[in-house]
Amino acid sequence: MGSEAYHDYYRWPMRDRAVFEQWKKSTSWGQLFHHYQSHGTLATPGVAKIA
Numbered sequence: 001m002g003s004e005a006y007h008d009y010y011r012w013p014m015r016d017r018a019v020f021e022q023w024k025k026s027t028s029w030g031q032l033f034h035h036y037q038s039h040g041t042l043a044t045p046g047v048a049k050i051a
Contacts (some may be wrong), residue, residue: 024030037043 025033
């Protein structure tokens with residue numbers, strides 16, 4: 001339970017999310033992941049996102 005609180009409520013929002021967003025912008029794998037999030041298998045059904 002302590003690990004979940006640390007990672008989900010402190011570590012991810014305060015530190016790791018910024019690293020992840022930078023990774024998505026600066027690497028080809030990150031851009032591919034972003035494409036999958038908005039257009040591919042990870043996209044929310046019925047929600048069209050323009051990137």
